[in-house]
Amino acid sequence: MRYGQLQALTDVTLSVAAGEAVAIIGANGAGKSTLLRTIAGLHRPAAGKIQLDGREITALPAHERVRAGVVQVPEGRRLFPSLTLEENLQIGATRGRAGEWNLSRVYELFPWMPARRHMTTVFLSGGEQQSVAIGRALMANPRILLLDELSLGLAPAVVQRLYALLPDLLESGLGVLLVEQDVTQALRISGHAHCLLEGRITLSGRPADLAPADVEAAYFGFERRGRRG
Ligand SMILES: Nc1ncnc2c1ncn2[C@@H]1O[C@H](COP(=O)(O)OP(=O)(O)O)[C@@H](O)[C@H]1O
């Protein structure tokens, strides 16, 4: 993926199985959002392909990918600030697939929502807004959910509550590709992790097999001890 002269992603290969969470960790500017947006169809890669269940979707426009089940929770939530909580959720349904997720399921997941469903989302806290963004994505009945920095700007306790939602979603067969600067949170929930540095995957593996020093090196680009010179 290129932005003019800048090649933002190079040779990135990864897969996500149904029911599995895969983490992309990397510093600011590593290319994480570019990767998710490319999968969501908002950028066209210069080379390579994107497949969903063995079907190539590289040429599908973004709205058709949503309908096929590739749904993104974008960085910074991107809610419609002048619409109510419920209207924001309903937008997810109009763009998505048919399936088990609907307003009452989302309200079961977030029991605080019904009382505030007619409130415009600017009056909600950051964590509540992030919950609406997740709810909106679920309303589209995703097969794979792309989560871009859920933790951004939120207190650790709030982040923990949001991440606590994921095991049940995975259990239902959803695939999750999550991008994080919060490495601890991302590794805890994921079956597989990739470190992204300047648009390249520098380290991959199951979180339990990744040594913290190697993750740090892959994340920040430090040379590994013993490899210098
Ligand atoms: N719309 C854009 N136009 C030009 N360059 C961009 C654009 N978006 C991101 N970039 C550049 O691409 C690289 C990767 O950015 P991004 O994917 O946002 O990284 P991350 O999400 O990991 O912080 C950075 O060097 C960034 O400055």
Ligand SMILES: [Mg+2]
């Ligand atoms: Mg980003």
